[in-house]
Amino acid sequence: MNKKQFFLLILFFLTFNVNAQYHIHYFGKPMRKAPDKTDVPTFNMAFFDAKNILASEEANNRQKSKPTYQFGKTFDVSIDLLKQPQWKQEAKGRVFRYRIKAEGAKSISFAYKKFFLAENAWLKIYTPDSSMVMGPIAGGIFKTPDSFATDLLIGDESIIELFEPEGAIGTSVVQIEKVTLGYRDYFAAEQEAAISNGRTETALACQRNVICESNYTNESNAVALCFFGEDGYTGQLINNSGVISNANSQRPYFITAFHSIELAPALIASSTVFRFKYRSSQCNNNIIPPQSSWFVWSMGADVRAIHEATDVALLELRTGSLGVFGFNQMLANNGIWYLGWSRYNCGLNTSAAPVACLHHPRGDLMKISLSRLPVTTNLPPTFQIDPPYNPVNFNFVTFNSGSPQTIGAGTQPGSSGSGLLDQNKRLIGVLTGGAPVNPSCNNPDYSYYGRFDLAWEGGGTPNTRLKDWLDPGNLNVMTLNSSPANSTTTAGSPNFPVTNLISVSGAGMSVCQSGLGLGVIYV
Known part of the structure; x- marks a missing residue:
């Protein structure tokens, strides 16, 4: 040309x-x-x-x-x-x-x-x-x-x-x-009317616009509302360790929930529309933002890895004749980011900083849910999880507790595939579901997220695990920071490899389990 x-x-x-x-x-x-x-x-x-x-x-x-x-x-x-x-x-x-x-x-x-x-x-x-x-x-x-x-x-x-x-x-x-x-009013201008009319076609009125928490703006630039046919779900671009030394190694990997595409993974991924930066510019206003502020990509994606036990799917957005380099230049010009991640699944000091979820409940404008309550792998009382899932493969988080320890509402249908971010704003899980299915603003919500650390090794093959794609140089990186598209990033801290240690417990310490073994985190 x-x-x-x-x-x-x-x-x-x-x-x-x-x-x-x-x-x-x-x-x-x-x-x-x-x-x-x-x-x-x-x-x-x-x-x-x-x-x-x-x-x-x-x-x-x-x-x-x-x-x-x-x-x-x-x-x-x-x-x-x-x-x-x-x-x-x-x-x-x-x-x-x-x-x-x-x-x-x-x-x-x-x-x-x-x-x-x-x-x-x-x-x-x-x-x-x-x-x-x-x-x-x-x-x-x-x-x-x-x-x-x-x-x-x-x-x-x-x-x-x-x-x-x-x-x-x-x-x-x-x-x-x-x-x-x-058959639903999907656009936010009509959803605002739906709330006032008492209908249930939209996100809960107590959901919090992501703009209200300005320190999550960069992370929100990685999140997309996804459409395939009649379904809507959430997902996010995710970094790989190659960008530590070379921005050209940044590939448009996109992580979401497997159940959102499980009926026909290759077909659904190839026909998905990704709408980034679909969010309100005002904290207390749910009116649809100008289309000029969105970033929409319609060429679909290819499936790279699926780990059913954690309900995690990794896609790679198609780039057409732009190629990966040209595509990332385009993303950078539009302020798009890639999320960082952590393979540690404990030592989450939620008293110092909350865990967060950025999501599109019921296809609404991007919302944020924050919680300072403990993250656990134990099944909460009275909570049932769909078979064939095993509770140990998931992180359970309480949102909407009614206490100052949580901000915003819980997750809803359409939030599936959104990431659970630790106190360093790195992804540690991918949303599968929650209870109740249709929460209210008056009741606590339990949301469960497929564990990133377990999906890392997954089923032991490239098409069933994340490590081959997110650590292509086999650097054994444990944490990676978020970064703008078309740029390098750094490995986070702590960044020591986890080795097999004797299980210990006691005052001032806890056992940290990851997909690679055990290590000790002092708290």
Whole structure:
């Protein structure tokens, strides 16, 4: 690609954020002049029944301690835009518009079986009044036709517009295989109304916006709200030890809960949309932030490792023709971070600093939950954990105790996959579930997190453990600090390797167990 072509590619993204020039797609400005929508063919999904679907999903989730957050219903379709006859010739190319309508839907999103845009082609999706515009998604960044997905648009009607330039007619591939219709009000502006109306479609009113705890801003820049089809979950970018000496070793690894993708891990990962920095800019305001403040990535991810016993999954975000280096430059330009981690699972001095969870409960804006109560691997009284999980593989944390020892509410469906951060803000666990399934602001919440230290060695093979990916040089690093994208970081302290020691106990000390053995931590 020459300099002129590269410059044109940048212009196609039309984002509010001048540093977001590499985006696959973003929410563009409302159009000054609405395009001609006469004679636009329409695919009418009149069979959508939001009320009955919502009732059924709520009943099913009440039976689970680790429910996913479902906001919509996914329908299989077969729509090949390149095979549609209603193309219109325009200056320097041709354009095709296609309408998807489902009366009563709260949102619409698409998954593509094959997606490829030729150089200088583009695609955008918008509401009929052009008040919400996604794109243009520009050609030139895709290597070959592959699976793809696009973020939600509000409302029950969306228009897809595809432009192909002269010289590239018929070379794009846009095959829609799934349409997800929302039956919940997913956007925060409507969720605010949902709270006032006493409905249960949104996060608890006592959830705390992450901006209220400004000392967690860097960590929040690593966290994403994830969409696959009808489900929403949370996850975060995570550092690997290669960046201690070389920023170019930073790969876009993303850690989340296995149960969020377990129905079809490879398919789900490849079609997930990652929405970073989806958070309020005000502590006591839950109104949707401007789309220019989000960072959205839609090329999906590949599965690197799964450890079912701890419910941990490690993905790697796809980077397209940008490559890892170009992708990290883009992340850095948009203020994205990678989380650090710790393989120590004890010695958590919660009296000095709380443990924290940054999450998207019920798909809401990013929230933070803090607790100074002890973290334990012991199953709390009256708490039941879903089989086949073993309690010793999890950390149990109490949120929303009603005492000054906790801040914010507990976790909810949609929080799954969020990280448990120790007092040094390093990840030590990944959220699986909690009790009660639908907590209130008046009752304590027990949340349980798959232990990072046990997932490190996992099942003993690269596809069942974290160590091969997060410590590629086999440095035996025990802790790693967070860092901005495209930068180096340091190993944390303490950073001594854990060896097999005789188990001891007594005043002033406790036994620290990790995935590698035993060590003594003095407290």
